[in-house]
Amino acid sequence: MIKEIFLHIGIHKTATTTIQRTLYSEHSILVKEGILYPKFNIGEDPIDNHSIPFYSLFCNNPKEYHINIRKGITTDESIKKLHLDYRNQFEKQIANFHGETLTISGEDISLLSKNELVKLKSYLIKITHPNVNIRVILMCRHPVSWFRSVLQTRVKTRGITIKKQTVNLLLQSHMYRNLIQIISEVFGQDSISVLRYEDIILHTYGPTGAFLEIISENNSGIIKSEIRIENKSSNYETIHLIDAFNTYKTTNYRFKLQRITELIQYLTNMPGQKLMLSKGHSKKVWDCLSEDVNWLCNKYTLQQYQFINEDINPEIDIWNKQTLNYLNNIFLKIPIKYKKIILWEFLQKIIATRETLSITKRFRLLLFVLSISKSLLTFEKK
Numbered sequence: 001m002i003k004e005i006f007l008h009i010g011i012h013k014t015a016t017t018t019i020q021r022t023l024y025s026e027h028s029i030l031v032k033e034g035i036l037y038p039k040f041n042i043g044e045d046p047i048d049n050h051s052i053p054f055y056s057l058f059c060n061n062p063k064e065y066h067i068n069i070r071k072g073i074t075t076d077e078s079i080k081k082l083h084l085d086y087r088n089q090f091e092k093q094i095a096n097f098h099g100e101t102l103t104i105s106g107e108d109i110s111l112l113s114k115n116e117l118v119k120l121k122s123y124l125i126k127i128t129h130p131n132v133n134i135r136v137i138l139m140c141r142h143p144v145s146w147f148r149s150v151l152q153t154r155v156k157t158r159g160i161t162i163k164k165q166t167v168n169l170l171l172q173s174h175m176y177r178n179l180i181q182i183i184s185e186v187f188g189q190d191s192i193s194v195l196r197y198e199d200i201i202l203h204t205y206g207p208t209g210a211f212l213e214i215i216s217e218n219n220s221g222i223i224k225s226e227i228r229i230e231n232k233s234s235n236y237e238t239i240h241l242i243d244a245f246n247t248y249k250t251t252n253y254r255f256k257l258q259r260i261t262e263l264i265q266y267l268t269n270m271p272g273q274k275l276m277l278s279k280g281h282s283k284k285v286w287d288c289l290s291e292d293v294n295w296l297c298n299k300y301t302l303q304q305y306q307f308i309n310e311d312i313n314p315e316i317d318i319w320n321k322q323t324l325n326y327l328n329n330i331f332l333k334i335p336i337k338y339k340k341i342i343l344w345e346f347l348q349k350i351i352a353t354r355e356t357l358s359i360t361k362r363f364r365l366l367l368f369v370l371s372i373s374k375s376l377l378t379f380e381k382k
Contacts, residue, residue, distance in 0.1 A: 002036075002128040003100040006215050007136045007187075010107025011175075013149040014139035014197040015207035017049070020105050022208040024048035026222075033222055034099030035215065040089050042071060042082070051106030053086040058112055058120045066158055069254050070261075094127055101215060102128065110138075110179060117186045134191060136183050137214060140176065140296055141197035142305050143289035144282050152239045152275050156264065159256045161246045162239075166281070170288050176296040194300040235272030236312070237323050242267075244345035245338070259337075266334050271322045276312040283309070319349075319361060324368050331372055343369055 010016050023030065023037040024046075030037050040047040047053065056062045062083070063074050073082050094102070102124075112120065125132055141149075147169055154165045183192055193214050200210035212222065234242075245263055246256075277285070286307050294304045312318070331339065346369050350362045357365075 001100065002094070002097070002102045002132060005102045005104065005124055005128065005132055005134045007109065007134060008103070008105035008211065009110040009136060009138060009183075011110050011139060011141075011146075011179075012107045013146055013153065014107075014141050015200060016105065016107045016139070018207045019211050020048045020050070022206075023103065023105065023211075029222055030103075031097070031099065033216070035101045035103055036093065036097045036099060037103045037105070038090055038093050040086065049106055050104050051108035053090070054104065054106050054120065055108035055112065057083055057086055058116045058123075060113075060116065066257070070257055072254070074254070091127055103215065114182045114186060117182065121186055134187050135214075136187050136192050137211065138179070138183070138192060138194050139197055139200065140194060140293055140302075142308060143293050144277070144285050144308050144310050146197075147285045147289065148275060148277055148310055149233075151277075152234055155239050155243050155246060156234055156260070157257075159246050159253065159260055162243045170285070172292075173288050174292055175289075176292050180296065180299070192300075194296060194302065196297070196302050199302075234275065235270070236275045236316075236318050237272035238264075238267045238270055239275050241342060241345060244341050248341055262335075263338055266330055266338070270326045271320075273316050273318050273320075276316060277310050279311050282311045283307070314358065319357070319365060321364075324364065328368070328372065339372075343372060 008016070008019065024039065025048075027037055027039060038050070040050070040053050042052070052067050056065050056068060056079075059065060062068055062079050063076075068074060068079070068082070073079060109117075109120070121134065124134065150169060151162065151165055154160045155162055158165075160168070180192065195210060195214075200207040203210040203213075205212075242260060242263060245260065290305060290307070296302075297304045327342070334342075346365050349357060350365050350369070
């Protein structure tokens, strides 16, 4: 009988993918130790991130959930069928499990409203036990590092522009306060455990070991330490080309997401530099978000954060020869709709005043544009 539920709600970009994929991979070992990390599928596609079923199940507008949109599940009938399938998968695993600990991990759960979380809690109690103990695990991260990481993910997976996402993220100046208040009202203040991203990645057994240490001190090392699957970061150049496409207006959101996926396939192996923020943005992010995260650290007796500058600077060699050579080699393979957007983006960068680009770099981009334009004209004539 399940006596305890650990609800890991993220937040986003705090090693959640590493934890989820590792727990999913070691499902059988965890079951032997009395810990259930449920497995889900959409059709034949496996799901290791519980955000996908649980956010869809308990949010008020599942048809607008970006995962469902990507899967083409956007009608009332298809949503109803999907949710029935999710519940059947979950409840069957609960019925066949003989341990005492259920673990759910999904960062999108942190986006649910108070009423939506109440529905989730009621459901978990209904299918386990009226007196089940629910504990919530929350991770935090340095605000500048977190901002940069979330920014690139949202641009790449949600079709949002850098400009718009920057505005959205800077509105979250009370994110942790609001989240802690909601969690406390739904699950109780004593139910919450908070860890720092910077601490868990240094754990002997990695982020998953730190996570399991909360669940059971005796089980922090049951997962093989070499299993550390993390999201692969996209480079500065890739994100800015995707951003250029996101800036290109389209009214069909599903169509836009599909095209982003297509564009990423061409840019996957493109060499480039680490994504950094525009000049002055690190300080702006810090001033906006640091007080909130340090409030959280103080409340849960964690080390507070200090300012780190992650702005782009002249020493970071963006749009270098290797990057441009890669683009040159694949350019004829790229659909014409992307070619035009890339060329227009480069023309804007050449004349932009805010970009950290030297005269030499601008000249190199200009030569690239002229060379590509010439080859395109030659190709079209043929």
